[in-house]
Amino acid sequence: MSDFDAIDSLLAAVGPEAELPSPQVRQQLRERARLSKAQVARTLGVSPSTIAGWETGRDPTGEVRTKYAYLLDGLAAKFAADTAPVTPSAAEPAVTPDPAAAGTAGTSAPSPAVPEEAGDSDEVETLAVPEPCVLCGHPAGQRVAGFVQHLDPADCQPATTKAPAAAPTPTAAQPTQATKPPSHIRTPGTPRPSERPHGPARRAFQEPSGPVDLIGQAVQAALTEHHGDVEAATAMLLKRAIPDAMRLLDETRKGARYNVIAHPWIPDILKKQTSRGADQIWEARPKWTRADLPPGRHKVTALDINGAYLSALKTHLPLGQLEHSAGLPHDRRRAGVHLITPPVWEHEDVLPNPIGQRDEPGPLWVTEPTLRLLLRLSGPKYGLCAPPEIHESYTSGATENLLEKFRIALKDARDTAIAEDDEVTLEYVKAMYSKFVSTMGESNYNRELYRPDWMHIIRSQAFSNLWLKALKAHDEGLAVVRAMGTDELHVIGDWRSVFPEGRAVTEVKVKDTYTAGTDTTEHTGTDGEEEGEE
Template identity: 75%
Template sequence: MSDFDAIDSLLDAVGPQAELPPCHVRRGLRERARLSRAQVARALGVSPSTLSGWENGREPAGEIRTRYAYLLDGLNAKLAATATETTVAPVTEQPLASGTAVTATPSPVSSPSPAQAPSLGPVPGQHEHGDGEGDDVELLSVPEPCVLCGCPAGQRVAGFAQHLTPADCQPTTAEASAAAPAPPAGQPTAPTPKAPLRTARATGRSKGPARHTFQEPSGPAGLIHEAVHNTLAEHQGDADAATAALVKRAIPDAMRLLDETRKGARYDVIAHPWIPDILKKQTARGADQIWEARPKWTRHNLPPGHHQVTALDINGAYLSALKTHLPLGRLEHSTSPTHDRRRSGVHLITPPEWEHEAVLPNPLGQRDEPGPLWVTEPTLRLLLRLSGPNHQLCAPPQIHESYTSGATENLLEKFRIALKDARDTAIEQSDTVTLEYVKAMYSKFVSTMGESHYNRELYRPDWMHLIRSQAFANLWLKALKAHDEGLTVVKAMGTDELHVIGDWRRVFAEGRAVTEVKVKDTYTAGTDTGTHTGEEE
């Protein structure tokens, strides 16, 4: 029957798709229901950035579209019913223990003044103003005092322990009046607090510990720490098993970290933009038309004699490359021959001749075919820099056409810093589990943001090419620095391998930080040692 089930699924996908309201209505329904993007995204099984795209012009498809439509229909029905009850239903009088009665008039729950709780999250009964990114609920294993009534609460909202409904947040009027001592004779009776309006109670909420290892209120640094801590606990402290589990989930966790670091940012990440054909694979297993300028260079002739060669390993190459100019919006076509530094993208250029192959690698990498080619922003900026007055190593490249958008160098900066800080702490504490986890997060994040089955939340092949090219450009600039400081550059490979002859410690700092290098290998080479095989001698 499994074969027929698969066929039925295909037939269902061919049918008419569920109707969705306009984008602004989708966001309005979520905000009126006081639900954060993280809450809704988790229920649908997508990332908050994907949900943000659906609220800003993108359209889901298939089964996830049906589920999203079902959610929106349910929210619309519940909000309509709640509005009718609030408007029509009269507020009845509550009998007091003393035999008197007061009429409770509808009133919103009063929230603490800004001076009392400057960063308090949304209070039950109040509408949230903003995009609702910070009000996700964390279930507490040990109750904490509610910031509103002081009674034990089993949930934390936006970092503060709170009850989720007014009925739970404070005792009823009758209970409060019965518990309060009677005032002395002759003194006026204190006014009874007005009963808050009841809000719709969330159903199906688990009362046990939170299942997710990532908790929004803890911030980017806490996300990584909590994931490692909880995974180690799940595997009874087995470091190898925990590392394997963390590496396996590195891609969705990286996307979750990206969402956390993007909160409050000026620009929304467009996860699935329109992409020109040059950025699409030509065949299923083929490549697109973008040249990343990957270094693959070995010096042919060394100075006479024997030489001690040091193979240096560049730390965190892809992590450092996350700081690059990334396009924000849709890539726009241009045939202008000039470069606009406020924009970023891919460019069709005729590269300049490179006359320094004997001592330095070609900035374009190992390319055999002459003529124009599509390069990325980091490669173009490197060529323009080398052709400028400070270096004058080549002529400027000719730009024929481009696909670019307004850009910023800091789009992934908080994401990069969170990973870098976690990496630094792991190295300091000899925490190999966190170190491997962080390495998997940033390396897989870069490698799967193109056409990948492993990351369907972010489709940015332009970013993937730009980040890779930035890593290659960073290695090339280290080779140039070594050459300018009097070292002999022997080899430059990929993102992190640089072989030099000479006192490299006066040029590069040694260590494991991303700004430092470490020794990968040492060997001898020269006219009397034959061809180098890469093995230590």
């Protein structure tokens, strides 16, 4: 248990905690109020994924629990008050016309279906401010079964189609027309229609802003708060990078096909062995320098790989809890960590070992990207090594596109910031994705997502991406001199014919140039330093 966990437990034990309804009721109250998780999260100072956790079984503690309970109590009281005046209308004999007068001009037989529906306080809500009807798009003052709509079908028409003349008198051939419930009102106990409303009404269910707007709005708000002071605004945004990244993730996950377990059971191999130590996962981090260069003096270019961690967000991530298996071949539909005996690497003179520089022989735990890279290199296309031997695995069903919308939102914001020379947004976006990756393991800075397996996989994917760039350079005739970390590749030769130059994530930029070879060891750059995300 961390120091912060211990403090939270101590605070929770002091005094009685506020009572909370069941998780299902919490969600019902929020949805009935037409509040998004993001709106509630902003009010309480937490992330939307925290609200999702509270609505699926987790409980808040301390001061935020008191605030959350106060909000839920207020919503429950509001709904009780809103439905109170609706109930008496269930039986109003004064508005029931005399059958003999049903055919008089200028009147029509009112439908008792509306009072019957209004009598069910769980179905009809009176709105303080009219909202667009889901059927016609015009303002309506009631919400029925969770949908804003007109109670009188005659009102649910475009203004140009409503006839000013009196309604027709019911005939004997239509004795039940006056008492038939309007088709758009659901009778209690019947299932809701499966079809969603079409036309203008769909706009009532859409969020007012998209993921990219979240980034732009946060930057603008920070600059406004600090009266245009770029340094102060940037410092504020960097401090908010983690919760803002989680909020962006929550927004980009709306409507996703896959449910993700944010705090699954984790095997011991993914837990730190000591408070300051590491777990047992080997990330295959390259730290390689070529031993012998071709004869002569050479100009070496140190290339900086842009957005290494941002690009690595596209990787195969396990969705649920990791499950153990032994003696099974690799299943490409699953992802996780694997205990393997790596193959012998015989190309150390020109290319780094795909598992990095490891002194200890024997089996080791590697991540999904490392295993897939080894399998790829052992295949018929490359034939650079033998296949790794898989002993056991911890895996779950996986997808490569789990963070794709999140990645694209960050990439688009980054590209726009570069094009507009907006350093505030650029630094903010870089902090969002780099801190998102680094804090999803055992960290006190991100309580919303505990996936050390994801952290290792994303970082290993960045290392794998760098290794593949080294292979591309080698195959195109460049001499690879050095590969370091996630973003540093040193080469000899016409690298511009191999890699596009620029600041986009698909491009590279020059970090340093120096000469090397048999006649000199001169080096004018910062050799060996690993630069952070571009």
